[in-house]
Amino acid sequence: MDAQIRAAMELVAALGEMENAGRNIVTTLLDGAPFVALEHYPPDDVRDPETNAQYYFHAHRGRLESGHIHCFLRDAENTLTHVAAIGLDQTGRPTRMFTTNLWATADVFTPAGTLIEQLPRMNWPAAPGPAPVNRALSALFVLYRREIAALLRRRDARLARYAATIAPADPLQDERLEVLSTARINLPVTLARLRARLALTDE
Numbered sequence: 001m002d003a004q005i006r007a008a009m010e011l012v013a014a015l016g017e018m019e020n021a022g023r024n025i026v027t028t029l030l031d032g033a034p035f036v037a038l039e040h041y042p043p044d045d046v047r048d049p050e051t052n053a054q055y056y057f058h059a060h061r062g063r064l065e066s067g068h069i070h071c072f073l074r075d076a077e078n079t080l081t082h083v084a085a086i087g088l089d090q091t092g093r094p095t096r097m098f099t100t101n102l103w104a105t106a107d108v109f110t111p112a113g114t115l116i117e118q119l120p121r122m123n124w125p126a127a128p129g130p131a132p133v134n135r136a137l138s139a140l141f142v143l144y145r146r147e148i149a150a151l152l153r154r155r156d157a158r159l160a161r162y163a164a165t166i167a168p169a170d171p172l173q174d175e176r177l178e179v180l181s182t183a184r185i186n187l188p189v190t191l192a193r194l195r196a197r198l199a200l201t202d203e
Contacts, residue, residue, distance in 0.1 A: 007142035008194045011187075014136040015093065024092025026067055028130045029057045046134065047074070048127035054080070055124075055137060057088075068098075069137065070105060073118055081110040083122060084148055086140060086185075094140060097148060098182040099155040102172035109172055112152035119145055143190065147183050154181035 018028050029041045040056040047054040052074040059067035068087045072080050082105040087096040102109050122141035124134035141148065158180045163171045171177060 003142055005194050005198055007139040008191055011136055011139035011143060012191070014132040014139065017132045018092075018136075025069075025094075025133055025136060026057065026088055026092040028133050029069075031130070035059075042129055046124065046127050046129040048124045048134075050126045051121045051123050053122050053124055053127075070100075071122060071137065071141075072105075072107060073110075073115070073121055080107045081115070082107045083115055083119075084151060086137070093187065094185045096182055096184050097144065097151055099151055099180045101159075101174070101177050101180055103175055104178050112149075112156045115152050116149045119148060140185075144183075144185065151181045151183050 015024075018024055031042070033041065037060060038058055040058055042056070045054050045056040054072040054074060055069050057067055057069045068085045070085045071083050073083055074080050082100060082102075084097050084099055086094050087098065089095045119141060123138045125138070127134050158177075159171050162174070162177055166174065
């Protein structure tokens with residue numbers, strides 16, 4: 001069984017665990033706390049001590065259906081870099097991935113090529129916090145690894161094009177440029193494609 005199929009099974013199991021308990025990714029992360037726009041949930045973020053992958057949920061507009069999970073990596077010097085954000089719909093299921101400009105997340109910019117090599121570290125096997133959310137996010141970064149790599153390459157290309165138009169200003173600090181690249185997550189379509197692949201291998 002390949003890694004994508006295993007990740008899909010893990011994602012379905014994690015989402016199912018939450019939904020069978022009457023929860024979803026958003027309500028699990030809020031854990032009964034009152035929602036406040038721009039606050040981090042959980043307050044101290046979730047960081048895995050083994051992989052140094054980190055995430056938090058928040059929303060800009062005070063509406064849970066517009067919330068997203070920002071996902072980061074820390075390097076050996078403890079420097080934080082944003083990898084991708086996962087947008088959640090009104091049911092708390094992932095519907096898109098996107099990258100943001102440096103000023104939006106106050107991290108350190110890392111080129112796409114370096115981040116793509118580090119994508120296997122986007123995993124939360126020993127992280128504190130809600131286990132089903134950790135498993136769901138870990139699975140998403142396996143299931144959509146190729147798409148995330150493409151997202152990061154498009155991010156860098158967008159920055160390069162924009163830099164040429166505003167030189168010598170720094171595009172990473174230009175607040176007119178926030179979301180750099182985006183891609184849709186269509187989980188039912190992805191799962192159907194993988195089920196078909198699995199059926200072919202069983203023949």
